[in-house]
Amino acid sequence: MASKREENRDDLRKRLIDAAEARIAAQGLAGLKAREVTTDAGCALGALYNAFEDLDRLILHVNSRSLARLGAALEAAVPPGAAPKEVLLALAQGYVDFALENYQLWSAMFNHRLPDGVEAPEWHREEHRVLIAQIIRPLQALRPDLEGLALQRRAKTVFAAVHGVVYLGLTGRFVGTPREVLPSEVAALVEAMMRGLSA
Amino acid sequence: MASKREENRDDLRKRLIDAAEARIAAQGLAGLKAREVTTDAGCALGALYNAFEDLDRLILHVNSRSLARLGAALEAAVPPGAAPKEVLLALAQGYVDFALENYQLWSAMFNHRLPDGVEAPEWHREEHRVLIAQIIRPLQALRPDLEGLALQRRAKTVFAAVHGVVYLGLTGRFVGTPREVLPSEVAALVEAMMRGLSA
Numbered sequence: 001m002a003s004k005r006e007e008n009r010d011d012l013r014k015r016l017i018d019a020a021e022a023r024i025a026a027q028g029l030a031g032l033k034a035r036e037v038t039t040d041a042g043c044a045l046g047a048l049y050n051a052f053e054d055l056d057r058l059i060l061h062v063n064s065r066s067l068a069r070l071g072a073a074l075e076a077a078v079p080p081g082a083a084p085k086e087v088l089l090a091l092a093q094g095y096v097d098f099a100l101e102n103y104q105l106w107s108a109m110f111n112h113r114l115p116d117g118v119e120a121p122e123w124h125r126e127e128h129r130v131l132i133a134q135i136i137r138p139l140q141a142l143r144p145d146l147e148g149l150a151l152q153r154r155a156k157t158v159f160a161a162v163h164g165v166v167y168l169g170l171t172g173r174f175v176g177t178p179r180e181v182l183p184s185e186v187a188a189l190v191e192a193m194m195r196g197l198s199a
Numbered sequence: 200m201a202s203k204r205e206e207n208r209d210d211l212r213k214r215l216i217d218a219a220e221a222r223i224a225a226q227g228l229a230g231l232k233a234r235e236v237t238t239d240a241g242c243a244l245g246a247l248y249n250a251f252e253d254l255d256r257l258i259l260h261v262n263s264r265s266l267a268r269l270g271a272a273l274e275a276a277v278p279p280g281a282a283p284k285e286v287l288l289a290l291a292q293g294y295v296d297f298a299l300e301n302y303q304l305w306s307a308m309f310n311h312r313l314p315d316g317v318e319a320p321e322w323h324r325e326e327h328r329v330l331i332a333q334i335i336r337p338l339q340a341l342r343p344d345l346e347g348l349a350l351q352r353r354a355k356t357v358f359a360a361v362h363g364v365v366y367l368g369l370t371g372r373f374v375g376t377p378r379e380v381l382p383s384e385v386a387a388l389v390e391a392m393m394r395g396l397s398a
Contacts, residue, residue, distance in 0.1 A: 110372065120373070128373035156376050157364050157384045164363015165356050173309065174319070174327035177355050185356045192395030193388070 013051050013061075015041040020055075021062045021105065029059070029108040059112050060124055066105045071130030073098045084138035085194045091134055092162050092190045096183050099166050110167065132159050142197045158193060162186055212250050212260075214240040219254075220261045220304065228258070228307040258311050259323055265304045270329030272297045283337035284393045290333055291361050291389045295382050298365050309366065331358050341396045357392060361385055 019040035023032055034055045038045045052058040077094025078087050099106045114120060135155040140146065146154055165186055169177040177185045218239035222231055233254045237244045251257040276293025277286050298305045313319060334354040339345065345353055364385055368376035376384045 125373045131374045153376060153380055153384060154387065156367075156374050157388050159374060160364040160367040160376060161360035161388055162363070164361070164366060165359040167363060167366075168355075168359040174324045175330045175355050175358060177352060177359060181352055185352060188353065189356050189360055189392070193391045194395065196391030196393065196395035 009051065012041075012043060012047060015043070016048055016051055016058055017061050017065065020058050021065060024059070024062055024108050025102070025104050028104045029111055032059070056112075056114050056118070059108065060114070060120065062105070063109045063112060064124060064127055066102065066109050067127045067130050069102075070095075070098050070106070070109075071133070074130070074134055078134070084141035085191075087138040088135065088158070088194060089187060089190050091138075092186050093183060095162060096166055096186050099170055100179075100182075103170060107171070110163075131163075132156055135159060139197070142194065161189065161193065165189060208250065211240075211242060211246060214242070215247055215250055215257055216260050216264065219257050220264060223258070223261055223307050224301070224303050227303045228310055231258070255311075255313050255317070258307065259313070259319065261304070262308045262311060263323060263326055265301065265308050266326045266329050268301075269294075269297050269305070269308075270332070273329070273333055277333070283340035284390075286337040287334065287341075287357070287393055288386060288389050290337075291385050292382060294361060295365055295385050298369055299378075299381075302369060306370070309362075330362075331355055334358060338396070341393065360388065360392065364388060 016037060019037045020032065023037060023040065032055065034048055035045055037055070037058070038048050041047075048055065048058060052061065074091055074094045077097070078090045082090060132152070132155040135158055136151060139155050139158060140151055143151070143154065165177055166182065168175060169179060169182045169185075215236060218236045219231065222236060222239065231254070233247055234244055236254070236257070237247050240246075247254065247257060251260070273290055273293045276296070277289045281289060331351070331354040334357055335350060338354050338357060339350055342350070342353065364376055365381065367374060368378060368381045368384075
C-alpha cells in the first residue's frame, strides 16, 4: 500500500502536470513559466524542482499525456473491420482532427527541446511509438514485401509525410496548406501514397 | 549613381547579413546574439538597429539568402530534358541534399519566428515560392485535371510531405527517419506519390 507520503507526492505531481497542461493548452509552450505553473498548482516554486527536477521534465510529462490521448484518438478514429486503405485514411484524418482540436498541446509534442546534453528518458522515447503503431499493420497489408526494420521505417515515412502537411499548414508557414483544405489535401496525399504503394 | 552614404549603408547591411549567416551556419539560430553579430561585422551594436530595425529582421534577410540558394540548388538538381517523374525525384533529392549540407541555415528558414504581432513583409513571403515553384510544372503533367489554386495547393502538399520526412529525420525527433536512409525513404515516398498521382 502506498504510504501517505507517496500519496501526497503523486497528488502533487498530478496537480503540477494538470497545471502545466492547462497553461500550454491556453497559451502554448513558448513563455511557459515555472512560477505560473506552481501558483496554478497551489504549491511553492521549489516543489516543482523536487517533484520533476525542472520545468523541462515536467513538460515531458505533459507531452507524455498528449501522446497517450493522441494514441487513443487514433484508435477511436478507425472504424471496426475497415480495410487497410480505409484504416490509413481514417488514421490520417484522426491525426488532422487531433492537431486542429489540440493545437497547442500537439505542437508542444514536436517543439519542446530538452536542454543541450540532456537525453529524453527511454520510457518517453518509447511512447512516441503511438505515432506509427497503428500504421504498421495496414501498411504491411499493402506492402507484404516489407518487414521488420524496413516496414517500421516506411511507417515513419508515411507518418512524417502526413505530419509535414499538417505541421506546415497549422504553424502558418508561408508555403503551408490553408487550414480549410487541410483535411482534403491530407486525404489526397494518403490516397496517392496508398495507390502508389499498392501499384 | 549611389551616393557614398548609400554605398556605406549597403556595405554595412551586407557585412551584418554575412556575419549573422556565418553564426547561424556554425551554431544554429537558438542563442544568436546581436552583440556577437555586430562584433563579427566590425560595427557598433546600434548600427544593427539602424540598418535592420532588429535582430529578427536581420535573420529574415539571412533566410532570404538561404531561400535563393535553395532555389538555385533545386534548379541545378534537375537534369535537362528530364521527364516529369524524374524532375520530381530530382527535386526531392536536391532538397534532401540541401538540408543535409546546410542543416542550420535550412532549419533557420523554418524555425525562425517574428515577434508576436509582427508580420513578415510581402517580399519575403513571396520568396517562399521557390519551395514549390519547380514542382508545379511536372505535377501538372501528371495531373492535367488540376489547375490554378488546386494545382498550387497540391504542389504545397507534395512539398510539405517531403519536407516533413526530412524535417522529422534531421531534427532527431523520436519517430524520425534515420539520416542514412533519408534519401531512399524520400525517394520511396515520392515514387509512391507519383505512381498514385498518375494512377
